[in-house]
Amino acid sequence: MGNNKDFVKEITPMEVDFPRWYTDVILKNELVDYSPVKGFMVIRPYGYALWEGIQAFADEKFKATGHKNMYFPLLIPESLLNKEKEHVDGFAPEVAWVTHGGSEELAERLCIRPTSETIICHMYSKWLNSYRDLPYLYNQWCSVVRWEKTTRPFLRTSEFLWQEGHTLHETYDEAQEETLKMLDIYRQVAEDLLAMPVVVGKKSDKEKFAGAESTYTMEALMHDGQALQAGTSHNLGQHFTKAFDIKYLGRDNKEHYPYHTSWGISTRLIGGLIMVHGDNRGLVLPPRIAPVQAVIIPIAMKKAGVIEKAEELFMAMKEKGIRVELDDDTKESPGWKFNQYEMKGYPIRIEIGPRDIENNQAMVVRRDTLEKEVVSFDGFAGKIKVILESMQGDMLKKALKHREENTHTITNYEDYKSSNEAKNGFTKAMWCGCRECEDNLKQETGASIRCIPFEQEKLSDKCHFCDKEAKHMVYIARAY
RNA sequence: CGGGGUGUGGCUCAGCUUGGUAGAGCGCUUGGUUCGGGACUAAGAGGUCGAAGGUUCAAAUCCUUUCACCCCGACCA
Numbered sequence: 374m375g376n377n378k379d380f381v382k383e384i385t386p387m388e389v390d391f392p393r394w395y396t397d398v399i400l401k402n403e404l405v406d407y408s409p410v411k412g413f414m415v416i417r418p419y420g421y422a423l424w425e426g427i428q429a430f431a432d433e434k435f436k437a438t439g440h441k442n443m444y445f446p447l448l449i450p451e452s453l454l455n456k457e458k459e460h461v462d463g464f465a466p467e468v469a470w471v472t473h474g475g476s477e478e479l480a481e482r483l484c485i486r487p488t489s490e491t492i493i494c495h496m497y498s499k500w501l502n503s504y505r506d507l508p509y510l511y512n513q514w515c516s517v518v519r520w521e522k523t524t525r526p527f528l529r530t531s532e533f534l535w536q537e538g539h540t541l542h543e544t545y546d547e548a549q550e551e552t553l554k555m556l557d558i559y560r561q562v563a564e565d566l567l568a569m570p571v572v573v574g575k576k577s578d579k580e581k582f583a584g585a586e587s588t589y590t591m592e593a594l595m596h597d598g599q600a601l602q603a604g605t606s607h608n609l610g611q612h613f614t615k616a617f618d619i620k621y622l623g624r625d626n627k628e629h630y631p632y633h634t635s636w637g638i639s640t641r642l643i644g645g646l647i648m649v650h651g652d653n654r655g656l657v658l659p660p661r662i663a664p665v666q667a668v669i670i671p672i673a674m675k676k677a678g679v680i681e682k683a684e685e686l687f688m689a690m691k692e693k694g695i696r697v698e699l700d701d702d703t704k705e706s707p708g709w710k711f712n713q714y715e716m717k718g719y720p721i722r723i724e725i726g727p728r729d730i731e732n733n734q735a736m737v738v739r740r741d742t743l744e745k746e747v748v749s750f751d752g753f754a755g756k757i758k759v760i761l762e763s764m765q766g767d768m769l770k771k772a773l774k775h776r777e778e779n780t781h782t783i784t785n786y787e788d789y790k791s792s793n794e795a796k797n798g799f800t801k802a803m804w805c806g807c808r809e810c811e812d813n814l815k816q817e818t819g820a821s822i823r824c825i826p827f828e829q830e831k832l833s834d835k836c837h838f839c840d841k842e843a844k845h846m847v848y849i850a851r852a853y
Numbered sequence: 854c855g856g857g858g859u860g861u862g863g864c865u866c867a868g869c870u871u872g873g874u875a876g877a878g879c880g881c882u883u884g885g886u887u888c889g890g891g892a893c894u895a896a897g898a899g900g901u902c903g904a905a906g907g908u909u910c911a912a913a914u915c916c917u918u919u920c921a922c923c924c925c926g927a928c929c930a
Contacts, residue, residue, distance in 0.1 A: 383865080383879095392924065407922075467929070488930090522854075522928065529929075582930095590930095602930060641930060672889050708890040726889055736889080819926090853930095 384716070386653045391597040396526070398647060398655050402717055405526045412524035412531030416640070419717070420527075422664035423643050424534060428514065430566045430661075431536065431638065434558045440510040440538060445492050447515075448483040453491045457616040460490065463583020467519040469531075485518040490584065490609070490635055493539045494617035501541065501621045507631060508551070509541035527644030528601070528853050535639035541619070541631040545610070548632035552608040555636040556589045559604035562638060568659035568769040569593050569642075569649045570776055571603055572799070572848055574824035579811050582635075586610035592823045592848065594776045595648040598797035600823050600850035603645050606636035644853075649772050650741075656718025657740050659768045660761040666696045667757055668719050670710050672726030674701060682730050682750075686723065689754040695761070715740060720764055721757060741768055783837050783849075790818055799823070799850050803843035805836035814838060814849065823848045 383401060387394040399405055404420030416424065432442070448471060455461050464487045471483040486492065497509060514536045524530050538555060542548040556573060563569045571591035581588035585607040593603045613619075614630040623629045650657040660666050667690060671683040683699055690697040698719075700710055707724070714722055724736040737748045737757070741764055748756050779798030789795045789802075796818060804810060804822065815821050825845045836843045 390924090396923080409921090411922075463929090517930095519929070523924095523926085533930075535930080605930070637930075639930060670889095674888075676888095703888085706888055706890090706892055708888085708892080710891090711889095712891050724889065728889075 384653060384655055387596065387651075392525075394651075394653070395644075395648060398651055398716075399526050402656055404643070404647075407526075410531075412521055414526050414530050414532075416534070419664065420643065423646065423658075423662060424640055426662045426664065427562060427566065427638070427642055428536075431558065431562050432514075434561065435512050435536075435538065438510075438554065438558070440512045440540075443511045443513050444515065445486075445489050445496065445513055447486060449486055449489075449492045451482050451484060453495050454484055456491060457584050457613055459612070460584035464488070464519075467521065469518050469520050486515075487517055487519045488635075488637075489513070489515075489517070489537055490539065490613055491617070494613045494619060494633075497539075497541060497614075498617050498619040501619055501631065503621055504543055504623050504629075506621065507541055507543045508547065509539075509631075510551075511540065512536055512538040525644075525853075527640055527647070529641075533639050533641065535637050537635060537637045540634045541614070542634070543623070543629075543631060545632050548610070548634050549608055552587075552589060552606045552634045552636070555634070556591065556604070556606040559591055559606065559636070559638055562642070563591055563593065563603055563645075564769060566659075566661050567642065567646050567649075568661075568765060568772060569603070569645055570769060570773040572824060572826050574826035574828075574848070576605075576824060577811055577822045577847075579808060580822065582607045582609075584609060584612050586612065590824050592799075592850075592852075593645050593649060594779060594799055594850070595645065595853070596651065596775070597648070598779055598851075600799065600848075600852040601641070601645045601648070602823070602852065603642055604636075604638040607634060609633040609635060650768060651718075654712075655716030657768070658718040658720060660720045660765050663718065663720050664696065665698045665717075665719050666761055667721040667723060668698045668700055668710075668714050669723045669725060670700050670707055670714075672707050672724060674703060676727045678730055679725065679727060683725050686725065686735065686750075686753055690757060693754040693758055695754065695757060711738075715743075720761060723757075739764060741771070780848075782832060786837050789837075796820055796851055799848045801830065801832060802837040802847055802849055803831075803833045803835065804845050804847045805839055805841040806844040807836075807839070807841070810836060810838035818851075820849045820851045823850050823852060 384397045385393040402419060403417045405417060406415045408415050468484040468487050471485065472479060516532050516534045518532045521529050521531050540551050542551060560571055560573055563571045571593050573591045576588040576590050582605065587608045589606045590602055591604045593601050595601055611630045611632060614633050620628045620630060647656060669683050669687055671679045674680050680701060687697055687699040718740060720740050722738045729735050734747050734749050737746045781795055781798060781800045783789050783800050783802040789800065811822055825847050829846050832846055834843055
């Protein structure tokens with residue numbers, strides 16, 4: 374009962390039941406709550422703050438690379454959705470339809486956007502005239518709806534918040550460059566902001582976006598050994614621009630179809646953040662994304678000088694730009710607060726009591742390692758800043774180490790099929806590139822080809838699944 | 854859509870087998886004492902037992918139907 378210090382009361386240990394650990398963490402932390410409609414989640418303030426952090430970081434990078442934000446409507450007429458065949462085939466099974474306006478049945482039903490290529494292309498076709506207008510570099514922050522059968526907060530919900538960038542370019546090469554540039558920004562969001570290491574690469578044809586020429590992805594490994602697609606960037610070629618008749622007059626005074634990209638990251642990243650860093654006490658947030666980076670907990674607040682010193686440190690840290698909170702609530706005991714803030718994943722906790730003040734120091738505890746350290750009041754805020762910075766790097770390293778320890782190299786397919794151990798984590802394998810091998814893998818093991826990484830290694834000349842000549846090294850894993 | 858599970862104060866659950874008119878712990882409110890790893894105490898507030906129908910003198914409990922949610926698969930960011 375109370376003497377087990379390894380886990381926070383009411384959070385199921387992850388070794389016991391990982392999915393339950395996950396739901397416990399998000400519900401106890403009040404990141405989300407279930408709404409009356411299945412699959413639709415309420416994102417509560419602490420959860421939304423994480424999304425705002427991701428938005429701020431990504432949006433700044435989008436703007437810095439010349440993109441502007443816009444907003445397109447929620448509803449898309451069925452006729453528009455139907456214009457690109459692969460696209461509609463891919464999305465039709467999961468769109469929600471609006472059939473009535475008030476009590477009147479609509480002449481044409483409207484779909485709630487599952488993604489906005491169609492409506493955006495429709496508008497682009499009206500706007501684009503000349504090569505001088507290109508490139509079109511636009512993005513929108515919005516929510517989309519996909520009627521999912523199985524939903525889990527953040528990881529897969531029927532409605533989710535995301536951003537979708539949609540760009541047009543004069544040449545294929547420019548579009549390709551854009552696709553990879555945005556993927557790299559996503560990699561920065563994952564690695565630099567969320568301390569979540571990712572494998573970047575290309576999707577197989579089976580896994581690519583409906584209507585894309587090629588899809589690029591970043592894949593992260595969760596604590597339970599399953600992969601998570603954390604962001605995608607698509608080179609859409611001219612599939613949509615031709616279907617939507619987007620044309621411009623080129624330098625040669627002839628009409629041309631531009632090349633098109635789209636790219637997105639979503640609130641799913643928050644699920645990844647939780648599952649990469651969390652432990653049995655709850656959330657562990659990297660300092661850069663943490664809504665609160667440090668909390669000061671005064672001990673024995675009524676004793677002379679305690680509150681004053683706590684406030685002084687609070688102000689000093691605030692001035693240094695640290696997102697800091699002072700918990701001077703008298704109702705809860707310090708012990709309760711310690712546990713509470715550990716559950717919430719605040720990177721640093723500062724304990725300050727009469728004994729500390731006598732010694733001109735405070736007790737500083739890091740959330741990632743739970744190490745306690747005595748820090749002198751002299752230059753205190755600066756020292757906290759240094760700790761926060763090193764935590765960010767340490768957390769990325771720790772997650773990277775976990776991924777490396779759980780990345781295997783296939784020896785032969787039969788062994789892989791029969792071993793559950795092998796399926797836990799990423800496995801590198803050689804692949805001939807054919808669809809049949811990919812389908813068999815999925816059916817026989819539940820794992821899929823997550824991506825063809827940019828960083829290739831030659832493990833063998835032969836495909837591990839069929840013995841034909843190998844084309845690529847791929848990462849395979851079971852995925853969320 | 855298959856397989857499993859759960860619906861009882863805000864939360865976790867007991868009560869159901871064997872019908873008798875609703876409980877505990879936590880949380881919440883107010884006061885006092887506390888405060889270095891989930892404090893103690895006193896007094897309170899709070900529930901048409903998921904919904905509908907049926908059996909019965911009487912239903913949280915038995916029967917029928919239904920709805921919702923969670924977990925595991927297939928589909929997907």
